[in-house]
Amino acid sequence: MGSGHSHASMGHSELTSQAVAARRRANRILAAVLVPLTLLTLVAMAMLWPSGTKEGISLANPYSAAPGVTFDTGKIQSVAVESCMQGSNASGPTSDTGQQAQQDPGQQGSDCTFAFTEPDQGGSPVKVVINPDVAKSHGVKVGDQIRYLNLSNAQGASASQGSPAYIFVDFVRTMPIVFLALLYAFVVIAVARWRGFRALVGLVGAYFVLVSFMLPGLVEGKPPLLLALVGSTVIMIGVLYFAHGFSARTSTALLGTMFGLGITALLAAWATDAANLAGVGSHDATTLINTSDSISISGVILCGLIISGLGVLNDVTITQSSAVWELYELAPGTSARKLFTSAMRIGRDHIASTVYTIAFAYAGAALPILIIVMLYNRPLGETLTSAELSEEVIRTLVGSIGLVLAIPVTTLIAVLVVKATGIRTAGLPEGGAPGDQGTVTHPVNPDYVDDTGALAAAAASSRSRHTPPEGSEAADTRRGRRADRG
Structure with missing residues (x-):
């Protein structure tokens, strides 16, 4: 009789070993894809790395002073x-x-x-x-x-x-900016703790790539599309793994992010040419045009379109990847189709909120321009396609399309990876029909899975396996302990 309880403990230990082995298998699958892509990115970065020279570039420093000033x-x-x-x-x-x-x-x-x-x-x-x-x-x-x-x-x-x-x-403005920076770091570390600290350090690394690789490359006339893709990929590899650790979830999010970056880059390249984004309405762009012949304003705009969506893209992909893993661990017997459907419910909510986030972020940054254009009393269509607003509108649309398409792709990759790990023995058999036998060791949340009958059967089966049979030695012992506590 007592051997039944011992057998349950052995089954739990064996399940844990299977789960660990499954996660290792998932990491190997993802590494087979990501390692070549990472090496290719690093090679491209080395080939595109700027020399750092500024020959032929003349730009008067507005803060330089004449003798005696x-x-x-x-x-x-x-x-x-x-x-x-x-x-x-x-x-x-x-x-x-x-x-x-x-x-x-x-x-x-x-x-x-x-x-x-x-x-x-x-x-x-x-x-x-x-x-x-x-x-x-x-x-x-x-x-x-x-x-x-x-x-x-x-x-x-x-x-x-x-x-x-x-x-x-x-x-x-040194004091208020330093105060806000310290407050921001304190709040992030206090709430997210060690992961928040790593995210801040990763942000510093991202700005290093931007300042030492992407900006000098644009000044020297490197191909803007390749420069933006390579630099953004390196930033995302460093930020994701440094902040979230090396795991199958992070690798899945990275694959989805790379896909989103590719879509965004293609759309940005097409839109920059098709919409004739020359940046001639900007004083800063005019200054750059007169500074050096090697600087392409269209290339700068193209690079900016890709970089501007990095933060939100990272947000949605890591969220979707984590959602798939959590749903699967809550109900391992869920089929791939139901798992994808449940995760996409979360993704659709995220899409709706993120679209608003991008649109209002750009609207807030361009508020003075919006007011000026409004005072012109121009038609809405002419206003949105004007030189003053077209760049912001295209940036919003390109970034939104990239992140929206990245959500289903990331979700699909995550579902394929968790199913490829082969831990179906950890829960209900594939499909999870009522009455099926299996070992369930994770709590089940019926809000995330459609087949509530299978979940109820799993919960009942789990309770029956952990409840000793009536009349057994274990049951008598448990009743005796309850009597002693009473």
Whole structure:
């Protein structure tokens, strides 16, 4: 009688060994596909790696200063609105500026915003003139840290010329950005713990690939499509495995991500040419065109279309892969068709929410352009296809198509992998008909599987196997223990 309980324990141990062996088998199947792809990607990366030289590229640094001119920082002590002719003074209005204003009555009515600023390097407060657009849109206030151009020691500069000696350049944003970065890292690590920390480190690695490989490659005129595909694949390999570990789930998500990247790259290449995305409406694109003949603005746009969808694509593929594994472990006897159908229910919900995520993310980034276009009172169709908005619209559509198609492909790959592991003996036989015999060691959630009758039979069978027969020694012992507790 007692041997029956011992036999159940032996069966559980044997099942665990089978599960471990099955997962190893799944990893081998995926490695046979992913290892050649990874090696091919690394070889392509080595061949495309930029030299790092910037010969023939001339771009004036807007923050470079002429002899005697410096960029200084300081803290605003007070703000005043005065005549613009008083800007030549370093500490405040004097009778000299009043005389200058009288000599030039055409500017007496012009008022400017001045910030009396204490330099961080020490010394008396200086009078910094604030740009009109900054004064009107955001303004400055006491306590702000600003960066300003110091022209007081410039060669040939003279305060008597009526030009300001200190000109506002930008705000110093170091503290708020550092605070937000530390808060973000703290929240991610506190909630996701070690995995969150690894994801942050993986993000640093991703930016390293972007800055050291993709951007210099675009500057040197490397093929943008190959550059984006190779760089994005390397980023995804590093980020996925570093954040989620080496497992069949991660490898499945990586395969789905590669498929999504391929679809996105093909669509982006076609759309960039078909829609004539030249980037001529952007000031930054115009600057790049005049910087070097080797920089292709269309290539930069193409590369941007592919990179922009990486984060969301990674999100949906890893979610779908994990969903398939969890569903299968909850009900190992589920058929491949039912497993795919159940996982796609989750995928469809994810598709709906992710489409909104991409659309609103791009809309938020292009909000100033949207407002300007709205004020033009142009027809909707003409507006969406205009030079100002067409790039954002195509980026949204291309990224959405890639991630939507990646979900069923990732789900299918995950189902094929879990079924190829061959752990059908761990649950109900394939199909899971009521009354079938098997060993169920995982909790079953009927919300994820259609065949509730099979699940109920599995649960009943599991209870019957773990309940000693009436009159047996084990049953008498269990009743005695309940009586003692009572």
